[in-house]
Amino acid sequence: MNKIRNMALPFICLLALLPLQSRAQGYWSGIGVKIGNNLALDYKIFVTERQALDLSIGILEPFDGIDKRGPQFVLFSPDYLFHFPVSEDGFSLFIGPGVSLGAQFGIMDDNGNLVTEERNFYFSVDAAMGVEYKLPDVPLALAFEWSPKLQLAGDERRITVGENGKPLRPKDWYDEKRHATARLGDLTIGIRYTF
Incomplete structure (x- = not known):
C-alpha cells in the first residue's frame, strides 16, 4: 500500500499545480489538416484552457502507390485532449481518449487481389498523444500525433454488396472468433490555422 501511495503522490502534486499555470496553447480553436498514414481535415476547439475537442x-x-492500392478507409475520429504546457514558448504535450468510426471500401482476398465489392464497418477506441507548438505572432499551430487504436469492429465484419447493389450480411456475421485487435494506429503531422 505504501508503494502505491509513494507512486501516486507526485502525480497528485502535479495535477494540483496544473491549474496555476497560464493557458499555453495561445488559441481557442483552429482548422487544418493532418498528414501521415492518414490524410484528414481537422478542427480543434478548446472547451477549457487545458481541454480540447479535436474532430x-x-x-x-x-499515399499507397497505384500498384499497391489496397482497401481504403474513410474515418471520423473525435478525440478529447488534455493539454499540459511544457514551456511558455507555446509547446504543450497532449493526451486523451477518442474513437474512430467509418467504412472500409474493399478487402484483400487470399491471393492479394483487391475485391472492391466488399464493405466493412470500422470502429476503434483510440488513445491520442503528442506534442503541439503554437507559433508566436503567427496564427498557426504545428502538431505531431500518435494515436494507437483498439479495433472493436472492422476487417472480419464484412458487408458484401449484392447484384442489386444492396448490402448482404454473411451467415458468420456474429462469429465467436470476433475480438478486439490492437493497432499501431495513426502517426501524423498537423498544421492548423488558429483563431
Missing part, C-alpha cells in the same frame, strides 16, 4: 475526418493510407 477529424479523413482517408487512411491515401
Whole structure:
C-alpha cells in the first residue's frame, strides 16, 4: 500500500499545480489538416484552457502507390485532449481518449487481389498523444500525433454488396472468433490555422 501511495503522490502534486499555470496553447480553436498514414481535415476547439475537442475526418493510407492500392478507409475520429504546457514558448504535450468510426471500401482476398465489392464497418477506441507548438505572432499551430487504436469492429465484419447493389450480411456475421485487435494506429503531422 505504501508503494502505491509513494507512486501516486507526485502525480497528485502535479495535477494540483496544473491549474496555476497560464493557458499555453495561445488559441481557442483552429482548422487544418493532418498528414501521415492518414490524410484528414481537422478542427480543434478548446472547451477549457487545458481541454480540447479535436474532430477529424479523413482517408487512411491515401499515399499507397497505384500498384499497391489496397482497401481504403474513410474515418471520423473525435478525440478529447488534455493539454499540459511544457514551456511558455507555446509547446504543450497532449493526451486523451477518442474513437474512430467509418467504412472500409474493399478487402484483400487470399491471393492479394483487391475485391472492391466488399464493405466493412470500422470502429476503434483510440488513445491520442503528442506534442503541439503554437507559433508566436503567427496564427498557426504545428502538431505531431500518435494515436494507437483498439479495433472493436472492422476487417472480419464484412458487408458484401449484392447484384442489386444492396448490402448482404454473411451467415458468420456474429462469429465467436470476433475480438478486439490492437493497432499501431495513426502517426501524423498537423498544421492548423488558429483563431
